[in-house]
Amino acid sequence: xxxxxxxxRYKVAKRGQDVALRCDPISGHVSLFWYQQALGQGPEFLTxxxxxxxxxxxxxxxxxxxxxxxxxxxxxxxxxRTQQEDSAVYLCASSSLRDLYNSxxxxxxxxxxxxx
Amino acid sequence: xQPVQSPQAVILREGEDAVINCSSSKALxxxxxxxxxxxxxxxxxxxxxxxxxxKGHDKISASFNExxxxxxxxxxxxxxxxxGTYFCGTVAYGGATNKLIFGTGTLLAVQP
Numbered sequence: 001x002x003x004x005x006x007x008x009r010y011k012v013a014k015r016g017q018d019v020a021l022r023c024d025p026i027s028g029h030v031s032l033f034w035y036q037q038a039l040g041q042g043p044e045f046l047t048x049x050x051x052x053x054x055x056x057x058x059x060x061x062x063x064x065x066x067x068x069x070x071x072x073x074x075x076x077x078x079x080x081r082t083q084q085e086d087s088a089v090y091l092c093a094s095s096s097l098r099d100l101y102n103s104x105x106x107x108x109x110x111x112x113x114x115x116x
Numbered sequence: 117x118q119p120v121q122s123p124q125a126v127i128l129r130e131g132e133d134a135v136i137n138c139s140s141s142k143a144l145x146x147x148x149x150x151x152x153x154x155x156x157x158x159x160x161x162x163x164x165x166x167x168x169x170x171k172g173h174d175k176i177s178a179s180f181n182e183x184x185x186x187x188x189x190x191x192x193x194x195x196x197x198x199x200g201t202y203f204c205g206t207v208a209y210g211g212a213t214n215k216l217i218f219g220t221g222t223l224l225a226v227q228p
Contacts, residue, residue: 031214042203042218100216101145101207102165107157
C-alpha cells in the first residue's frame with residue numbers, strides 16, 4: 001500500500017515568509033508525528049497527534065510553529081515568519097498504534113526547507 | 117537526554133562485520149533501530165522490548181541490556197546496501213510512551 005507522503009519535497013522561503021508543509025499518513029494510522037532533522041543530526045521530536053488530538057507539542061521550538069490534523073488523517077505543519085535557523089528537513093511519520101514502545105514509525109521522505 | 121551512539125562513523129569492506137552501540141541515561145521500555153540513506157526517509161529495522169522480545173529484520177540482529185540501558189546492532193557479512201546512517205530511538209520510562217527520542221547517529225559506509 002501507499003506509504004507516508006509529504007509535500008512539497010523542497011521549499012525555499014525568504015526570511016519572514018510563512019510556509020505550510022503537508023503530510024498524508026498511511027491510511028488508518030492513529031498516530032502522527034512531526035520531526036525536524038538538521039544536516040548530519042538525528043530527527044528531533046516536534047509534536048504528536050493521536051487521531052485529531054494534539055497530545056504533545058513540547059518539541060515545537062517557538063510559537064511560530066503550529067501543527068494541525070483536523071480530521072485525524074492529513075496533517076499540516078505551519079511555520080510563520082520563517083527564520084534562517086528553521087532551515088532543516090521536516091519529517092512526518094505515522095504509526096498504527098497509540099504507543100511506540102512496540103510499534104514502528106513509518107516515515108515520509110520529508111520536506112527540505114531552506115530559508116534565505 | 118539524547119541517546120549516544122558509537123562509533124560515530126565506520127567504514128567496512130563488503131563481507132565484514134560491524135557493531136553499533138546505543139546508550140541512554142534513562143531506563144527504557146524499548147529501543148528502535150532505523151537506517152537512513154542520504155536524502156531518503158529513515159526505514160525501520162527492529163524493535164527490542166523489555167523482556168527480550170524482538171520485532172524486525174531477518175538479516176540484522178540486536179541486543180538490549182535493560183539494566184545498562186544499552187542496545188547494540190549487529191551487522192554481519194555486510195553488503196553495499198547496508199550503507200547509510202543508523203539511528204537508535206528510545207522509549208523511556210517516566211515519559212510518554214508515544215515519544216521516540218533518536219540517538220546521535222552512526223554513519224556506515226560499505227565499500228566493494
